[in-house]
Amino acid sequence: MRTPFRALCTLVAFLASFFLLNRFLGWPTSTLTLLGLVGISFVVGGLVSDLVSRKEGNRIGLMAITAVSILLVAGSLTAGWPWDYRLFFLRGPEKWVIFKQEAAFYLLSTEDNGPLENLDFYFLAPHAENKLIIDENENPMYKGMVHVFYLGENGALLLQCLTQNGKDWDVVKFYGQRQEVPRFDGFINPNSLCINRFINKLYPREVFWAVEVVRVPERDAKKISIRDLRKKEDVTKAGFTHVFPDNSVGPFDKKATVYFWIHLSRLEENGAFETLATYSGRFENTTGDLYYELYSPT
Numbered sequence: 119m120r121t122p123f124r125a126l127c128t129l130v131a132f133l134a135s136f137f138l139l140n141r142f143l144g145w146p147t148s149t150l151t152l153l154g155l156v157g158i159s160f161v162v163g164g165l166v167s168d169l170v171s172r173k174e175g176n177r178i179g180l181m182a183i184t185a186v187s188i189l190l191v192a193g194s195l196t197a198g199w200p201w202d203y204r205l206f207f208l209r210g211p212e213k214w215v216i217f218k219q220e221a222a223f224y225l226l227s228t229e230d231n232g233p234l235e236n237l238d239f240y241f242l243a244p245h246a247e248n249k250l251i252i253d254e255n256e257n258p259m260y261k262g263m264v265h266v267f268y269l270g271e272n273g274a275l276l277l278q279c280l281t282q283n284g285k286d287w288d289v290v291k292f293y294g295q296r297q298e299v300p301r302f303d304g305f306i307n308p309n310s311l312c313i314n315r316f317i318n319k320l321y322p323r324e325v326f327w328a329v330e331v332v333r334v335p336e337r338d339a340k341k342i343s344i345r346d347l348r349k350k351e352d353v354t355k356a357g358f359t360h361v362f363p364d365n366s367v368g369p370f371d372k373k374a375t376v377y378f379w380i381h382l383s384r385l386e387e388n389g390a391f392e393t394l395a396t397y398s399g400r401f402e403n404t405t406g407d408l409y410y411e412l413y414s415p416t
Contacts, residue, residue, distance in 0.1 A: 213336035216385035217244050217394075219344060221313070223326040223358060224269065224377035226400075233295070233321045234360070234370055240312040241356040241380055244332055246341040250308055251332050258306045260332045264315060266300060267325040268293035275325060295321040304328075316361065344382045344395055346411075353413055354380055354397045359406045369405035376401050378412050 221241040225234060243250060243260060251259045263282040267275040270293070279299050281287045287299040301318035315328045334342060346355045356378045359367040377400045383391035397412035 214333045215336050215339040215342075217332050217334065217342055218383050218385070218391055219244050219330040219332075220379075220381040220383075221315075221328045221330070221356070222377075222379040223320075223356075224379070225320050225322055225324055225326075226269075226375040226377055227322050228374045229372050229403075231322055232372070233319045234358075234372075234374060235319050236316075236361040237318075237320050237326075237358055238314055238316050238361050238367060239326055239328070239356075239358045240307070240310075240314045241328075241378075242344050242346060242354050243306060243311055243313045243330070244342050244344055244382060245311050246334065246338050248311065248347050250306065250311060251334055251342075258308075259334075260306060260313065260330050262304070262313070262328055262330040264302060264304075264317075265325075265327040265329070266296075266317075266320075267327055268296070269323045269325060275327075278324075294323055296324070312355075312357075339384070342382075342384075342394075344380060344397070349411075351411075351413070353411045354395075355409050356380060356399075356412055357406070357408045357410055359408060367408075369407070371405070373403045373405055376404065378410060380412060 219241075221239075223239045228234065243258075245251070253259050263280060265280040266278045268278055270276045276293055277290045278292050278296060279287045279289045281299075281302060289299060292298075300320070303316040305314050306312070307314060313328070313330060315326065317326055320326055344354045346353050358376065360370045361367055378398060380395075380397045381393070382395045383393050386392050395414065397414055399410055399412040401410060
């Protein structure tokens with residue numbers, strides 16, 4: 119009875135350690151750490167079996183350990199296995215999932231009907247539990263392009279120009295006050311998890327529209343979101359500020375009415391994108407801020 123009981127205690131120790139580490143730390147993620155965890159569990163299981171046998175007796179201990187093991191197996195399966203347990207020669211090719219984020223900044227009006235100059239528009243990037251999607255060299259894996267639309271009659275979006283690299287613009291047609299292509303720049307801030315998109319001049323009734331595409335391993339696909347996980351509510355964040363010559367940021371010297379629209383979708387096997395989340399918000403008489411809360415439409 120002693121050997122099976124010790125084996126069962128070892129199993130429970132492994133499951134308990136694995137469940138806690140996987141649930142809260144997200145590892146083991148390699149065969150080496152898995153083997154280390156098995157070794158530690160073997161030692162802990164032996165100590166637990168000796169302790170239970172001395173105090174309670176094998177029968178009571180066996181019943182208790184069996185009940186706990188059933189709960190831990192269920193809990194571990196719910197948490198998900200973080201490593202690929204198959205042998206390397208049995209593994210198929212890595213499967214990837216494509217996500218697309220669309221982030222739009224509508225400049226509906228300004229108090230002097232003039233443009234907002236040196237505007238920095240930023241929004242929360244698709245992330246995996248507050249971690250940016252990066253490659254093996256820790257470079258962000260987001261690929262994007264930007265469009266500049268004009269808001270026509272009945273809310274129609276009229277494409278004026280677009281670019282993928284910020285230098286070469288494809289011009290369709292200019293509307294309103296625009297006479298030339300804008301100057302564009304952008305980067306990703308790893309501290310705020312925000313994608314920053316800069317445009318040197320945006321006129322009233324224009325829409326600055328960014329499209330970001332990111333590829334993630336299938337095993338991480340369920341973790342991807344654009345929620346602000348610091349908040350209990352289902353919100354995301356976005357903002358716009360004026361960029362000064364010294365690269366500091368702050369409010370504009372004029373008030374504006376703006377509208378944000380942020381959308382996340384996933385590419386399905388049939389080639390269509392499925393909507394995962396949409397957030398929006400309208401703000402009137404604002405001079406810009408680092409943080410606006412956007413909510414899902416009800």
